[in-house]
Amino acid sequence: MDGSSHLEAKLLYRRLDSVLGALDVSRPGKKLLVSFLEQAFRTLRDDLRLRAAVLYAEGREGFSFVKAVGDLKSPARDTLDPAAPPVSLVLQHGVYIFPDPGAEGTPARAGILPRGAAAAIAVGARGDRHLIFLLVGEGWVREELDFALNTLRAALGSRIMEERVRGSFREAAEIQQSLLLDELPEFPGYDMAARSVPAEEVGGDFFDFIPFDGEMLGLAIGDASGHGLPAALLVRDVVTGLRMGIERELKVAPVLTKLNRVIHRSRLSSRFVSVFYGELEAAGNLIYVNAGHQPPLLFSRGHVLELATGGTVIGPLAEVKFQRGVVRLYPDDVLVAMTDGIFDRRSRAGEFFGEARLRRMVEESKGAAAADLLDRIFTAAFEFGDGRPWEDDATAVVIRRTAAPPAAATPPA
Known part of the structure; x- marks a missing residue:
């Protein structure tokens, strides 16, 4: 029993x-x-x-x-x-x-x-x-x-x-590179930066930004278990499916549920993939679903919130359901989303880089531009591992709300 x-x-x-x-x-x-x-x-x-x-x-x-x-x-x-x-x-x-x-x-x-x-x-x-x-x-x-x-x-x-299909690495690398954004979209009132470093020729991490209009921006980060060709092929399927589903439905949880069914049926499914997807409104509201991903951290007004609401990872089970979470970003708030490649970076002594170091780094970098904070995170994690090659794919997304949206003009009396 x-x-x-x-x-x-x-x-x-x-x-x-x-x-x-x-x-x-x-x-x-x-x-x-x-x-x-x-x-x-x-x-x-x-x-x-x-x-x-x-x-x-x-x-x-x-x-x-x-x-x-x-x-x-x-x-x-x-x-x-x-x-x-x-x-x-x-x-x-x-x-x-x-x-x-x-x-x-x-x-x-x-x-x-x-x-x-x-x-x-x-x-x-x-x-x-x-x-x-x-x-x-x-x-x-x-x-x-x-x-x-x-x-x-x-x-x-x-x-x-x-x-x-071992000979397809180069093709897979080209496909994956085409999915990663060369330039992040502009979103007024927000400062954003993102980076992904594969541990091999092709990796299993990804980030994505999906602009809808000037009032909302879709953002995603994910980690296919392992790395190499199977993970890269899974990333291709997830990013493509996520973009198509969001464009058609504009509903976060149902899109991830359908994407899970597709990935579960795929014989190229690497193992499983964690995905965090959110829709950020210009006013600061963030509606999100966390499908088994390392919870992003929202540094807001002296508190740190873990964005963990959602469900299990995508792929292993045929039918899963997801719940939505809602938070708000106020001016000067910082959202940091990462993959395990950074958190699990080890020192020579076997110690993990861990979440506590990241929290201290963000709190000590109050007011820093998103790109500067991103550089500090990658530099600190890389040096923590004594400059050795990355053991796992490493990806991070940093979003800082810079100001409240301008108030609407008052019509003349």
């Missing part, structure tokens, strides 16, 4: 990212999957209550046993029939959870796993598919398991595809 959530979402994201970041795509498909199985089981065993896992590879006669980890107690079956449950269920759905060990068509009934709650994922294209069956123990949480397995499946699919 699944229990209540015991794991913080951000901690789970980090665990998943560490597993996916350790994948070596230079390995052949089967070796890549074996390496993934071992790494994932070792890293996620306690968080997801995993007891055992079994990997099968597709061949001419069905699926053959490849590798097992954990406490199986008895050997797994050597071969599996694609038409028989539970294999057919997993192939049909991609991810499948078997909560009742006594039901028909479970991995236990098929002799794949010992009796108990189980789950499975399928990755790859027909003729070269792999199945991973997982045995879970007491205290497992369906929501966490479903999220993790959907994320891992999407990532594995993109990694396997990356082997086939």
Whole structure:
């Protein structure tokens, strides 16, 4: 029986990212999957209550046993029939959870796993598919398991595809560069600056500004988990989908909900992507949705507000809903939005740059132009890491409200 959530979402994201970041795509498909199985089981065993896992590879006669980890107690079956449950269920759905060990068509009934709650994922294209069956123990949480397995499946699919499209890096870099703005749009009453530095030739971070008219400006920042080609392709899809959706609907939450469905169905989906999108009015109101992104910080009148209202990251789950948040920027207020590449920058001693340093830096830079504050942030984070190359993509957006909009002229009496 699944229990209540015991794991913080951000901690789970980090665990998943560490597993996916350790994948070596230079390995052949089967070796890549074996390496993934071992790494994932070792890293996620306690968080997801995993007891055992079994990997099968597709061949001419069905699926053959490849590798097992954990406490199986008895050997797994050597071969599996694609038409028989539970294999057919997993192939049909991609991810499948078997909560009742006594039901028909479970991995236990098929002799794949010992009796108990189980789950499975399928990755790859027909003729070269792999199945991973997982045995879970007491205290497992369906929501966490479903999220993790959907994320891992999407990532594995993109990694396997990356082997086939490795030569497309230059094209992807050109596509990504075309999406980033050379010049930020002007928005009267506001001073703005933004920068994105990829850790590799192409990155998984982005920022965007969408001008509507002189009265409202759309702004976005996002971080596709990992970096390189799969993340860059996902960024392309997200930025394009966000621009098209906003232009058509002008409704923040429904656009992100639809974008999530599109990204979830995409076989190029890197892993998952966090997105913060807001619509800033000239009068200072900011309506926003935070889809699992590092909360931007609003420095306002001696207080610091975290803009965290929204929902989960985009991609892993087919159906998600988002809530809107509303804040107000007053003259001299500063909004700073960043990605983990800056917060997670490490010193030689392994210490994170962290949010506290950023807060002090902004408070000590009161009145500074947005571009100057942006320079200080990147310089401080880079020097904190002793000038080493960036470990992860680093992106920041700084918006400072400079003045209240001019009052409307009073008509003559």
